[in-house]
Amino acid sequence: MAEITQAQRMKIQRHPMPEQDPKVRARNFKEVNFGYDEKTAIEEANRCIQCPKPNCVKGCPVNVKIPTFIQAIADGAFRDAAQILKQDNALPAVCGRVCPQEVQCEKVCILAKKGKPVAIGNLERFAADWERENIGVHPPHVGKKTGKKVAIVGGGPAGLSCAGDLISMGHDVTVFEALHTIGGVLMYGIPEFRLPKDIVQKEVESLMEAGVVFKPNMVIGLSTTIDELLQEYNAVFVGVGAGLPYFLNIPGENLNGVYSSNEYLTRVNLMKAYTFPSADTPIYDVAEKNVAVFGGGNTAMDAVRTSLRLGAKKAMIMYRRTEEEMPARKEEIHHAKEEGVEFNTLLAPLEFKGDERGKLNAVVLQKCELGEPDASGRRRPVPIDGAIVEIPIDVAVVAIGNGSNPIVSRTTPDLEVNKWGNIIVDETTMKTNKKGVFAGGDIVSGGATVILAMGAGRTAAKSIDEYLKSE
Amino acid sequence: MNKIIFAEFIGPDTKMFRIDAPLIAAKQKPGQFIILRVSPEGERIPLTIADSDTKEGSITIIAQGIGKTTKELNNLNAGDYIQDLVGPLGKPSHIENFGTAVSIGGGVGTAIAYSTAKGLKHAGNKVISIIGGRSKEYVILEKEMRDIADEVIITTDDGSYGKKGFVTDSLKEIIDSGEKVDFVLAIGPIPMMKAVADVTRPYGIKTVVSLNPIMVDGTGMCGGCRAVVDDKTVFVCVDGPEFDAHKVDFRLLTQRNRIYNDQEKESVENHNCRMLKMADEVANG
Numbered sequence: 001m002a003e004i005t006q007a008q009r010m011k012i013q014r015h016p017m018p019e020q021d022p023k024v025r026a027r028n029f030k031e032v033n034f035g036y037d038e039k040t041a042i043e044e045a046n047r048c049i050q051c052p053k054p055n056c057v058k059g060c061p062v063n064v065k066i067p068t069f070i071q072a073i074a075d076g077a078f079r080d081a082a083q084i085l086k087q088d089n090a091l092p093a094v095c096g097r098v099c100p101q102e103v104q105c106e107k108v109c110i111l112a113k114k115g116k117p118v119a120i121g122n123l124e125r126f127a128a129d130w131e132r133e134n135i136g137v138h139p140p141h142v143g144k145k146t147g148k149k150v151a152i153v154g155g156g157p158a159g160l161s162c163a164g165d166l167i168s169m170g171h172d173v174t175v176f177e178a179l180h181t182i183g184g185v186l187m188y189g190i191p192e193f194r195l196p197k198d199i200v201q202k203e204v205e206s207l208m209e210a211g212v213v214f215k216p217n218m219v220i221g222l223s224t225t226i227d228e229l230l231q232e233y234n235a236v237f238v239g240v241g242a243g244l245p246y247f248l249n250i251p252g253e254n255l256n257g258v259y260s261s262n263e264y265l266t267r268v269n270l271m272k273a274y275t276f277p278s279a280d281t282p283i284y285d286v287a288e289k290n291v292a293v294f295g296g297g298n299t300a301m302d303a304v305r306t307s308l309r310l311g312a313k314k315a316m317i318m319y320r321r322t323e324e325e326m327p328a329r330k331e332e333i334h335h336a337k338e339e340g341v342e343f344n345t346l347l348a349p350l351e352f353k354g355d356e357r358g359k360l361n362a363v364v365l366q367k368c369e370l371g372e373p374d375a376s377g378r379r380r381p382v383p384i385d386g387a388i389v390e391i392p393i394d395v396a397v398v399a400i401g402n403g404s405n406p407i408v409s410r411t412t413p414d415l416e417v418n419k420w421g422n423i424i425v426d427e428t429t430m431k432t433n434k435k436g437v438f439a440g441g442d443i444v445s446g447g448a449t450v451i452l453a454m455g456a457g458r459t460a461a462k463s464i465d466e467y468l469k470s471e
Numbered sequence: 472m473n474k475i476i477f478a479e480f481i482g483p484d485t486k487m488f489r490i491d492a493p494l495i496a497a498k499q500k501p502g503q504f505i506i507l508r509v510s511p512e513g514e515r516i517p518l519t520i521a522d523s524d525t526k527e528g529s530i531t532i533i534a535q536g537i538g539k540t541t542k543e544l545n546n547l548n549a550g551d552y553i554q555d556l557v558g559p560l561g562k563p564s565h566i567e568n569f570g571t572a573v574s575i576g577g578g579v580g581t582a583i584a585y586s587t588a589k590g591l592k593h594a595g596n597k598v599i600s601i602i603g604g605r606s607k608e609y610v611i612l613e614k615e616m617r618d619i620a621d622e623v624i625i626t627t628d629d630g631s632y633g634k635k636g637f638v639t640d641s642l643k644e645i646i647d648s649g650e651k652v653d654f655v656l657a658i659g660p661i662p663m664m665k666a667v668a669d670v671t672r673p674y675g676i677k678t679v680v681s682l683n684p685i686m687v688d689g690t691g692m693c694g695g696c697r698a699v700v701d702d703k704t705v706f707v708c709v710d711g712p713e714f715d716a717h718k719v720d721f722r723l724l725t726q727r728n729r730i731y732n733d734q735e736k737e738s739v740e741n742h743n744c745r746m747l748k749m750a751d752e753v754a755n756g
């Protein structure tokens with residue numbers, strides 16, 4: 001391709017992500033975004049002005065070499081682009097799809113000042129997809145065997161990235177996972193239409209090819225304990241995620257039709273309830289019904305958009321604050337609106353009501369207004385006296401976050417946790433107070449992001465390697 | 472994948488399996504359960520570990536075929552494999568020497584009560600076992616119970632075997648006979664467990680039941696198995712499955728177990744359709 005001048009670069013418009021028509025996609029489970037083709041990717045890559053001191057790299061929690069991989073795409077060297085990405089990010093096909101780019105790498109891209117940052121996420125996804133579709137996912141390089149054994153507890157992004165790094169350092173790695181499928185939230189939480197499950201499984205397979213051993217159906221704490229693992233393994237990494245659903249603690253929450261987002265999404269994603277009765281796991285009949293989802297994060301958006309796809313007549317978000325405070329990725333909110341999700345804000349649920357058979361039929365809500373900022377700096381919702389509404393609904397999904405699952409801490413009493421049950425670590429090494437035990441991801445930070453969990457897994461791998469060498 | 476070592480019907484639609492699962496066998500304690508999936512498209516269902524054999528490295532489970540998954544399971548035989556098996560899950564039964572313990576099992580509940588009853592005996596209790604069934608064929612594990620219990624009472628609804636009547640009638644008789652009952656374990660259909668709780672409540676006899684809500688993961692991740700005990704919401708898979716019978720909200724448990732009734736019917740019909748079609752194909756093939 002002929003050299004283009006800086007002036008020409010600045011004229012290229014950001015390339016929108018091609019996607020399924022909102023009316024059509026709102027009723028199917030296929031991926032919403034199609035991804036760039038090669039020509040579009042090269043054109044978008046050409047927008048990057050290759051800053052000598054790139055802000056974008058600092059905006060990425062794992063410091064992906066963004067200008068370098070983008071240059072490779074601009075040069076048509078797609079395979080190189082994928083390799084460069086993988087030096088810092090074990091799962092680029094996943095992060096390109098689910099990272100909140102608008103508050104990370106793209107937020108600080110120099111072109112963001114003019115309103116249209118380089119589409120870093122879309123390009124990341126392109127490179128990773130290109131590699132997978134054209135030459136297959138490259139298993140990590142396997143280093144000279146050290147004879148040391150590491151157990152990884154939890155097969156989510158934290159555990160997988162830790163496993164990938166440790167196997168390339170030459171250690172033997174075994175991943176223990178409670179569920180029957182590896183991938184954590186990537187498999188049971190985030191829906192197919194946002195992150196196809198095949199992509200996650202290809203990544204898992206590539207780790208398997210590199211020699212990582214996977215043991216599903218093993219609940220550590222019950223099937224075996226951390227202390228028992230320490231007898232057989234030189235070190236243990238705990239990446240069990242934030243898997244304890246919070247409820248609203250309001251009357252009527254146990255009525256039939258009230259779900260935690262974890263249960264709702266697990267039934268649909270992991271157990272494939274949307275194909276029922278071809279798959280055996282059912283989900284409450286949502287067709288032609290009114291569904292209300294409580295929350296404003298990614299999980300809430302996933303649940304509400306899933307409801308549309310299950311045939312809901314009306315799929316509603318109910319949020320205590322305003323749209324500005326919603327923690328979900330901007331793209332998810334935008335997609336949800338396009339698909340016809342109804343957004344109701346400044347509403348706090350007070351009570352669920354049901355019929356004589358115990359089936360949910362309404363929610364009573366308190367209208368709020370915004371008051372003074374709270375500890376998080378967001379303006380606090382304040383109830384408006386007497387402003388109470390009742391809305392008929394058939395299904396409610398509570399998506400207000402997750403706490404830490406207590407199985408590991410209960411069965412490992414000498415492992416230090418804080419008052420919320422999060423494992424306490426030294427943040428530079430991911431070391432816990434227990435010798436040979438490291439931890440990272442949501443179980444340490446509380447519910448966060450895929451890239452932060454992977455970053456933590458990676459930091460832990462480095463310090464486990466040092467620990468094993470010094471042992 | 473776990474191999475079935477032994478399988479045999481022990482009652483109508485009720486089948487006993489010994490499954491190769493050495494890790495679970497070594498860890499299992501009375502009152503704990505496993506979750507299994509029969510096939511790759513299968514549902515995850517909880518079943519109690521009725522017994523284990525650490526020498527053979529096997530666990531025993533007993534399933535009553537009431538819906539799609541349990542019927543599919545009951546079609547399997549020795550040599551077949553179970554797709555996934557995870558456990559032991561849940562808290563073990565609280566076992567101590569109470570004095571005299573009555574273990575009550577209704578239908579397949581006897582299978583669930585068995586390992587705890589055995590544990591109670593080992594802990595030094597006098598164990599009286601009441602086995603209830605609709606009729607003679609539904610009385611299971613009589614021999615096994617006789618091996619561990621000090622006394623075994625059998626009741627059938629129609630009087631075709633043992634005493635005619637309900638398990639609660641026999642429990643009342645024991646209490647009224649002056650026998651000091653210190654502990655009651657009751658496992659079976661929800662109305663039976665509720666009835667037992669109602670019998671023992673006025674006497675203040677410590678009574679424990681094992682709850683059977685619908686589960687998914689069995690690790691406390693989904694909250695689908697929630698029940699209300701002592702006016703508080705609990706997750707049965709991690710906080711139970713055994714709870715103080717006098718504090719359980721049985722009405723809610725019944726109600727929540729009906730969530731998928733309409734859909735389950737569809738699933739079984741679909742299954743039957745497939746079976747008929749297969750039969751047709753075989754016949755015409």
Ligand SMILES: Cc1cc2nc3c(=O)[nH]c(=O)nc-3n(C[C@H](O)[C@H](O)[C@H](O)COP(=O)(O)OP(=O)(O)OC[C@H]3O[C@@H](n4cnc5c(N)ncnc54)[C@H](O)[C@@H]3O)c2cc1C
Pocket residue numbers: 098099100153154155156157158159176177178179183184185186189190218219220221239240241242243265298299300302329405407408440441442443447448449450451453
């Ligand atoms: C619905 C939903 C949507 C989300 N959307 C986004 C998004 O768009 N972008 C984004 O960046 N982040 C998103 N997140 C957050 C992100 O998925 C998590 O931050 C991330 O997955 C955390 O990774 P992890 O490895 O720490 O834990 P998890 O992904 O939770 O994995 C932990 C694994 O450990 C297993 N486990 C638990 N206990 C045990 C045990 N005792 N023994 C063995 N195994 C055990 C679990 O089964 C699980 O597989 C979303 C989360 C949810 C729930």
Ligand SMILES: Cc1cc2nc3c(=O)[nH]c(=O)nc-3n(C[C@H](O)[C@H](O)[C@H](O)COP(=O)(O)OP(=O)(O)OC[C@H]3O[C@@H](n4cnc5c(N)ncnc54)[C@H](O)[C@@H]3O)c2cc1C
Pocket residue numbers: 504514516517518519520533534535536537538539540541542579582583682683684685686712728729730731732735738
């Ligand atoms: C901790 C625990 C231990 C259990 N141990 C045993 C055991 O040892 N042996 C055994 O036979 N069963 C046991 N059960 C019950 C067993 O899990 C259910 O019978 C099974 O899940 C039904 O699945 P299905 O697909 O065959 O039936 P489905 O088609 O799912 O259901 C058929 C009918 O049963 C009802 N039902 C659904 N789930 C349950 C449930 N969990 N409990 C009771 N009724 C239900 C439905 O409302 C429906 O009417 C146990 C349950 C729990 C929670």
Ligand code: SF4
Pocket residue numbers: 059060061062063064066089095096099100101104105106120121124451
């Ligand atoms: S990993 Fe996430 S934050 Fe980092 S460059 Fe990729 S999309 Fe941006």
Ligand code: SF4
Pocket residue numbers: 047048049050051054055056057066067108109110111118120
């Ligand atoms: S800040 Fe933007 S323009 Fe600069 S190197 Fe990074 S992506 Fe390219």
Ligand code: FES
Pocket residue numbers: 685686687688689690691692693694695696697706707708709
């Ligand atoms: S079965 Fe999911 S929390 Fe108990």
